[in-house]
Amino acid sequence: MKMIPKIVQAGKNLAIIDIKDISKIYRMGDIEVRALDGVSLEISDHEFICVMGASGSGKSTLMNIIGCLDRPSSGSYFLGGKDVSKLTDQELAEVRNRQIGFVFQTFNLLPRISARRNVELPLIYSGYSAKERRKLADEALERVELSDRADHKPNELSGGQRQRVAIARALVNNPSILFADEPTGNLDSRTGLNIMALFQRLHNQGSTIVMVTHEMDIALHGKRIIHLRDGRIHGDEKVKSRADAELILNSLADLSTQDLEEAMQRHTPAKGAADEDS
Amino acid sequence: MKIAEGLRESFDVIRGNKIRSFLTILGINFGVGCLIAISVIGLAFRDSVGSEIGRYGSTMLWVQVDNSNYMSDERRVLMDSRDISFFKQSLPGRIGSGSIFDAAYTVSYKGETAEITVFGAEPDHFDMFDINIKEGRQYLQQDVINRKRVCVLRPDIASRLFKYEDPIGKEIKISEKNFTVIGLTDRVSNTFLSDGSDNNTVFIPSDFIAAKAWGGGNIKYWVYLLKFENLEYVDIAEERMEAYLNNKYGLLRGETRFRIERLDSYVGMVDKILNIISTLVLVIAAISIVVGGLGIMNIMLVAVTERTREIGIRMAVGATRSDIVIQFVIEAIVLCIIGGGTGVIFGAGIASIACMILKWKFMLSLAIVLGALAISTFIGLVFGIYPAWKASQLMPVEALRADH
Structure with missing residues (x-):
């Protein structure tokens, strides 16, 4: 296997992602749909960038292209100084394997296998031995605080736990960039906050994060917001007052854990009745 | 991966x-x-x-009148005892030989009677067709020379005639003549190759049937079987027999009067x-x-x-x-x-x-x-x-x- 060296940060403001005039055109019969229409964008190392836009604005298409899951119809894309359009499918797969970690709205875990084996999945394709895989996967699960759930299958986990497994999978090969496509879209707001706190922590630890979302309060956890509309960039701004998910969560938690327990005790009349209910 | x-x-x-x-x-x-x-x-x-x-050995060969070369009403030329002595004397590697005469006779013992096929076979027949004797013994050349009236029974006819008695040593009537039972054979199963006998067959020395068939005159043969040690002897035998028979009896409209067949060609x-x-x-x-x-x-x-x-x-x-x-x-x-x-x-x-x-x-x-x-x-x-x-x-x- 040919190794693609990890992107090295040469200068402080070196763009890790550099796209120029990217278009993506879908054909549906005679109709031509421009999902992306001349998008140019630079993303530097150690950024936390949120791509916003209504549904159909092309934000997921943009994400898929910079995440090397799809190829643009035209335009140039340099990832860590390398022209992606010149890479073979094999090399693209290696880029996805080693430089990119993906987190999806629908988690995209394999249902048949345990959390640990889901996390191990990228390592299988990088040729690690079973022993090394297990060690790295356990470390990644520890980073997302899910060590105790390693042997559970996805359907035995809650939505937030599944997303954390997916994040552990994205992290496990120590990628240069973390992509997240509506990572909180399928979660309740409290769990979503948990996930955002995790992303902020990872960012503080040095990860570059690109996130797609249509919710402003989620986007505000990032450092930079890009607005997309009809396949074009309509705004690119720095976030002035960044939301700190951990803080919000703490203030919520203080209030509600106690309340919740009291409420549960009040509304659980007897053990037998509750069992009948379920 | x-x-x-x-x-x-x-x-x-x-x-x-x-x-x-x-x-x-x-x-x-x-x-x-x-x-x-x-x-x-x-x-x-x-x-x-x-x-x-393999039980019979594929080293068997037989010569028989080739009916296909005769017209239907034409008189067949048969082999005589001089031909047989020639085969016996001049063919090397012979380990057994004989002809088969069969006839339908009435067989009886103490009121039990049966219409069955009686095989007139020479002592070699038992070896050539691998017929196992279960009880008693087969008849030998000695019995044939002494014109002993002896017979060997297949199991079904034996149990039909002898319901409660041991057949060995008893006398049965075959076509109004007394024969002593000296042996019982094993049961035959369906096989691809056989001498034509079944579990109801009685074997007696061939002379008794042959003599009767030829009215006391010279015995003639339709068919004669020979078994050899190996296939090389079969080759030699085939060649010599063909030459001998053609030389002696001549061809019939350019065709041979006798057909020589080898078991190995059937194999x-x-x-x-x-x-x-x-x-x-x-x-x-x-x-x-x-x-x-x-x-x-x-x-x-x-x-x-x-x-x-x-x-x-x-x-x-x-x-x-x-x-x-x-x-x-x-x-x-x-x-x-x-x-x-x-x-x-x-x-x-x-x-x-x-x-x-x-x-x-x-x-x-x-x-x-x-x-x-x-x-x-x-x-x-x-x-x-x-x-x-x-x-x-x-x-x-x-x-x-x-x-x-």
């Missing part, structure tokens, strides 16, 4: 889709089972025919027929395996469509196209090998039952087992590659977009 990983994935998938995997495996199982059963039964059949012929013929049957049956088995393979292909195509999302996920985390191909091919091969392995057991089971019923020798060679497994693997490879290739041709984003 390493093979070990692919195997692990395959077993997960098979466990996850038990019924479907079971049915797919069954398809291959039947195909391979058929192939195994057929080849084993075929081998056993061949072996049984071989041992049948070759049986072999040829067996080969044709085996080929036909193998073609059928091959077709059933291909049908099983198509089943695998169908299932793998369904699996690819159904697991497009999974393929997308794997590609998103770095699986290359060849990783995907390898995974699906391994899965197909695993299904085929499980099917083939159980098929070997299934087929061998059927074959062993068949061999038990037919009393043939059951032989399962390692070559057949390995061959069947190799064929299964090959089928998995051939019919797994297209679906696997199809799976790998998607862009990850397209695969991820697929509905569950």
